Amino acid sequence: MGTVTMTELNQKVSAVTRRVVELGETVQVTNRGRVVLRLVPEPQSTGSNLDTLIAAGVATPPTARHRPIGDRAPVPLSGDLDDILREVNADGEF
Numbered sequence: 001m002g003t004v005t006m007t008e009l010n011q012k013v014s015a016v017t018r019r020v021v022e023l024g025e026t027v028q029v030t031n032r033g034r035v036v037l038r039l040v041p042e043p044q045s046t047g048s049n050l051d052t053l054i055a056a057g058v059a060t061p062p063t064a065r066h067r068p069i070g071d072r073a074p075v076p077l078s079g080d081l082d083d084i085l086r087e088v089n090a091d092g093e094f
Contacts, residue, residue: 006031 002025009016009029019025020039027039043056053059077084 001025002027003035004029006036 002019004012004016004027006029016027016039020027020041024041026041028035029037029039043052050059050061054061
């Protein structure tokens with residue numbers, strides 16, 4: 001991981017972004033000795049969207065398998081679905 005100052009980034013923006021894009025290097029930008037931002041390369045999508053998010057560190061993989069929807073008991077409604085939606089819309093919630 002490289003580090004550049006804000007001044008260096010302003011003066012050499014093309015060179016710094018080239019390091020990130022072409023070399024895949026993460027670059028920290030400092031201002032008065034404090035890290036203020038980090039430039040990271042965009043991950044290449046090779047799998048599902050979830051795999052991409054996990055690889056980027058934005059999401060974590062599931063810890064257990066989910067139950068298929070067909071195995072769940074149906075949820076009883078308090079009334080006709082159209083009536084419920086009209087009521088919700090009349091309240092201004094959606």
